[in-house]
Amino acid sequence: MRTSRIAALAGFAGIAASALSFTGLGLGTAANAAEGTGRPGTYLLxxxxxxxGGSKFEGIGVDQESGKFYVSEVTGGEIQRGSADQAQAEEWLAGDGTDGRYTARGITVDDEGRIYIAGGPNGTGNDRPDLWVYSPSGELLAxxxxxxxxxxxxxxxxxxxGAAYFTNSNDPTIIRVAEGANGWEATEWADGSSLITRQEGFNLGGIVTSTDESAFVVAQGNTGQLWxxxxxxxxxxxxxxxxANLRNADGLIRQGRDLVVIRNFDKQIVHLELNPSATSAELVSSTATDPNRIFTTGKLLDGRMLLVDSHFDEQTAQGPYEIVTARMPR
Known part of the structure; x- marks a missing residue:
């Protein structure tokens, strides 16, 4: 197992201020220049x-050790890769049918640097894959x-x-993916239908672990609930x-007990404080984001949130295509 940089990066969290306004989140180039980090405030895709349809983006995963991040394109399924210290990301994996991938959604990276990609509706009504796993070098593992x-x-x-857990926006289930004795397998790990009713629109979406790692926190965007x-x-x-009003909750970001809920089309970032086991949360603030952007999700890298500007509100998405940085609200 590789040594993680997470502990070393924890000190960056101290630069985060209370997010009472969009400006207070410290988005973009000016905020990073003020912090003297020397890192880009935005990253071009x-x-x-x-x-x-242009290029529309949704998911992001980060490798805390290497400083690399991976971004998924909904329109085509391409995967781009960038680095914390470089302003321009580049296409890393082709789409348009490469490895059966025509669209891509959520992404995460494990401690070995392997990249897990959720396919959204890629496998619905056909025999295409629902998900993929790649090595850091881009080798298809599954x-x-x-x-x-x-x-x-x-x-x-x-x-x-160490397994990957995928949310399902149709049925209220979570899929576990891991490499076993017989190779990589995808199994249904949990079925929440006893309590969660499937409704029109996007059901289960963003997912993070609780502070004490006893549970997953999962957003249901169409109802504004956390499970x-x-x-x-x-x-x-x-x-x-x-x-808290969490309708259109999409991506989740957690640092310690601080939970950020990204409300995509409502253009809000909600800051909650979770108890350690995630049975309850206290509302801290709700902050308006850039009215000209639809943020879908984000991840922490080097003490900053990297937020995906999706262009979902455009019939044909026009550039620039960007990842926007922000301080974690505290």
Missing amino acids: EGESFAQ ALRVPDNDAFLNDVAIGPD RFDIATGEVSEIDTDG
């Missing part, structure tokens, strides 16, 4: 404005179907056991969110 033929794999997080999936049992319960 390669895109194709001339292609049908392209898997999941048991549910109606799955829409949205986001993914690494659990305490707790117990890691030991898979049992589901609703998280008390202190009356």
